[in-house]
Amino acid sequence: MYHEIIMSGVGGQGIMVIGSLLAQAAFMENLNVTYTPIYGVEKRGGHADCTVVISSEEIGSPIVDSPQSCIIMSRPSLGKYGPRVKPGGFLLLNSSFVDPLEVRRKDLDILSVPALEIAQTLGNDRLSNMVIIGAFVEKTRVVSLDTLAAALSQIFEEHYHHLLPANAAAISKGAEYARNSFHQ
Amino acid sequence: MKQVFKRPRSLKDVSFHFCPGCHHGTIHRLVAEAIDYYDLRERTIGVAGVGCSVFVYEYFDIDVAEAPHGRAPAVATGLKRALPDRIVFTYQGDGDLASIGMSEIVHTANRGENLTVIFVNNTVYGMTGGQMAPTTLLGQPTTTSPYGRDFLQNGYPIRMAEMIATLEGTSFCARVALNTPANLMKAKKTVRRAFEMQMNNMGFSFVELLASCPTNWGMNPLKANERVEKELIPYFPLGTFKERKGTDHQ
Amino acid sequence: MEKRLFLRGNHALAIGAIKAGCRFYFGYPITPQNDIPEFFSKQMVKVEGCFIQAESEVASINMILGASAAGARAMTSSSSPGLSLMQEGLSYLAGSELPAVVVNINRSGPGLGGISASQGDYFQATRGGGHGDYRTLVLAPSSVQEMHDLTLLAFDLADKYRNPVIILADAVLGQIQETMVDRPYQPLELPPKDWILAGASGRDPRLIKSLYLKEGEMERHNWKLFEKYQRMKREDVRHENYLEEEAELIIVSFGTAARVAKSAIRLARAEGLKVGLFRPITLFPFPEKALFDLSQRVKRFLTIEMNTGQMVEDVKLSVARDADVHFYGHAPGSPPAPEELLNALKKVY
CATH class of the missing domain: 3.40.50.970 (Thiamin diphosphate (ThDP)-binding fold, Pyr/PP domains)
Structure with a gap:
């Protein structure tokens, strides 16, 4: 098993949090994993990107040019990473901010999730990122949804633990949406 | 017959090779006497600055570390933090402490490190051959201020003791001279007091000693002593600028 | 466990x-x-x-x-x-x-x-x-x-x-x-x-110093x-070999670049290219002997660094005279991706 994911969006969308969360879940499933926050020039202009590599073997490069999967949370991210996803790869769009019609490629498996609207049904805009990662894991199964939820308590400081149930609920909502939607 | 004068235990039985009339030998003796007075020789570590001060280890019969130019207070910080029950002092000249080492001395004082600084101010770079120091007086000719120090060109001589005394971290700060027997006796007490502060965990202690450098001043030792009185002391007044009371630091 | x-x-x-x-x-x-x-x-x-x-x-x-x-x-x-x-x-x-x-x-x-x-x-x-x-x-x-x-x-x-x-x-x-x-x-x-x-208690005083002025002292200290x-x-020389057996091209690389090179080598192997890795772990002392021994067998080397060419000098000094040493530099910015290094190694393979 070997899976590379790039997650990209704008600072404040919680990209780094869901990157860490997925990586933590993979660690808990005894897999090898690297989590790389994209650093340097690319961090400017409000960009927030990270790369997660999950593997049952030793991981070579933690840096990935053409990932198997990509999570796109903003329009500029689509322009940057859309063309780089491997043919036949998986593209997950936060359609609250990115119009799926802007995707030109026909060789990808694409799922659009209106994460903001789903988060709003839970009463908290800021849970969009959890909706997205829930949908991602449901579709890719790189880890189990249970492990993903269990990993929440590992990446949040203890004084945020009262927020765990809301985050877990958002993961479930995202997964549910993914289960019920058909791929474009 | 009663012996009234002998070599302090903390000095080695070797003769100084400082220039005739130089005050370094006298200051070495004062420091060694203070160490002996409190019976500290076996738990004292000296840190030598660069310049004429570097030869501290040739003369003191104690453990010594040599520091890069100006960095003695940082080296002493590392030593003292690792060995808090030992006595640590630096021995630095004016180029070392007030020029290249200005940052280290200010921050070490400001942290209130429990160590003692012996600062020898003779208004000139001695070992390198008489160049201008940050403490060189206005009008004083040196090999790099041949027309005399001019404030438009070089700024003013720095009064270190006064500056160090302004820092909250400093517990004891004084300036003394060695040009007369009376001043020498005061200097002896002051150096002793500085070590006493450290022994009592009172924090940072600093003694500036106005010293002569007859060779680089181009004077005989007597004239050099006169210069200390007439030129140095008026600009660098003697006295204790700060002395924290009580039994402990803060 | x-x-x-x-x-x-x-x-x-x-x-x-x-x-x-x-x-x-x-x-x-x-x-x-x-x-x-x-x-x-x-x-x-x-x-x-x-x-x-x-x-x-x-x-x-x-x-x-x-x-x-x-x-x-x-x-x-x-x-x-x-x-x-x-x-x-x-x-x-x-x-x-x-x-x-x-x-x-x-x-x-x-x-x-x-x-x-x-x-x-x-x-x-x-x-x-x-x-x-x-x-x-x-x-x-x-x-x-x-x-x-x-x-x-x-x-x-x-x-x-x-x-x-x-x-x-x-x-x-x-x-x-x-x-x-x-x-x-x-x-x-x-x-x-x-x-x-620690204080000269019950022993002679000790010095920590680097100043040596006496005749001959400095020379002795340097030797x-x-x-x-x-x-x-x-x-205390350390290095890692990866897939170097039967390799026709050896990549010499350290640190982050070596990791990316490993992925590039896997891609190359998948295409049937016999590429291996020599990764110095100690940069000083440099594993010159191990590299020399390897160069008795493999005659083509590609040094990959995230600079414009530094370790490559040590590689050239280490390998046998008849071995070719190439260089690929990825100057700073973002780190290289495996595909970039794959293209680089294909050029010299």
Whole structure:
């Protein structure tokens, strides 16, 4: 098993949090994993990107040019990473901010999730990122949804633990949406 | 017959090779006497600055570390933090402490490190051959201020003791001279007091000693002593600028 | 079963240092290594150690000189511009024969440069860096596991040789979080520290110094240091081979670049290209003999570095005369991706 994911969006969308969360879940499933926050020039202009590599073997490069999967949370991210996803790869769009019609490629498996609207049904805009990662894991199964939820308590400081149930609920909502939607 | 004068235990039985009339030998003796007075020789570590001060280890019969130019207070910080029950002092000249080492001395004082600084101010770079120091007086000719120090060109001589005394971290700060027997006796007490502060965990202690450098001043030792009185002391007044009371630091 | 951890490189390194008995950390903030001093500022209190945020890198390296003279295990970390400021102190540490561990999370330069990962400080680290005729041991981790393991080793080697050891990593290795095994510290057998300063109680006074003015003294000291560096070459050279058997092209690469090269080699192997990797772990002493031995069999080498060509000089000095040494440089910015290196190796294959 070997899976590379790039997650990209704008600072404040919680990209780094869901990157860490997925990586933590993979660690808990005894897999090898690297989590790389994209650093340097690319961090400017409000960009927030990270790369997660999950593997049952030793991981070579933690840096990935053409990932198997990509999570796109903003329009500029689509322009940057859309063309780089491997043919036949998986593209997950936060359609609250990115119009799926802007995707030109026909060789990808694409799922659009209106994460903001789903988060709003839970009463908290800021849970969009959890909706997205829930949908991602449901579709890719790189880890189990249970492990993903269990990993929440590992990446949040203890004084945020009262927020765990809301985050877990958002993961479930995202997964549910993914289960019920058909791929474009 | 009663012996009234002998070599302090903390000095080695070797003769100084400082220039005739130089005050370094006298200051070495004062420091060694203070160490002996409190019976500290076996738990004292000296840190030598660069310049004429570097030869501290040739003369003191104690453990010594040599520091890069100006960095003695940082080296002493590392030593003292690792060995808090030992006595640590630096021995630095004016180029070392007030020029290249200005940052280290200010921050070490400001942290209130429990160590003692012996600062020898003779208004000139001695070992390198008489160049201008940050403490060189206005009008004083040196090999790099041949027309005399001019404030438009070089700024003013720095009064270190006064500056160090302004820092909250400093517990004891004084300036003394060695040009007369009376001043020498005061200097002896002051150096002793500085070590006493450290022994009592009172924090940072600093003694500036106005010293002569007859060779680089181009004077005989007597004239050099006169210069200390007439030129140095008026600009660098003697006295204790700060002395924290009580039994402990803060 | 050994405990698995999921840690950031900089934290793995700091945890290793505390495990190795380092209780003195002195440092000055600079990106991208700030999580190291931040970690120590929190943890040193818990192990009755000492953390000082020094006023400059000049001060931190000299605080290490003091703590090390007192016999303590002491370290600092910084990034490239900070290392430039430490070179004076490193020269004094080497000249005074004091152990110390200095971490360089290499960023790009020259000058203020940028905060992205770089290997531009290879020369500075391996050639001494400061004034005078000296070397420092240089360890180049390539994973979070090695950020931890090589830190344990660094403290032992520093004590073994009474010499500074530099850990040369970069922003990628510092920032990535990765799975690792929490290995226990098994110290090397080390000579007693019969040179430390603690006060001349019941013994003659000791000196820690690097000034040698007497006739012939300086020359003797330099040859003594030289002999030490020769001993490092005999006893403490490390490297890793990967798929080098039956390889027709060997990539020589260290640190982050070597990891990316591994992925590129896997891609190349999938296309039937016989490519292997030689990864120096000690950059000084450089694994010249192992590389020479390999060059008896393989005649084509490609050095890949995140700079415009530094280690390639050591590779050329090491290999047999009839071996070809090519170079591919990825100058600082973002690190290279495997596909980029795959294209590079195809050009010389």
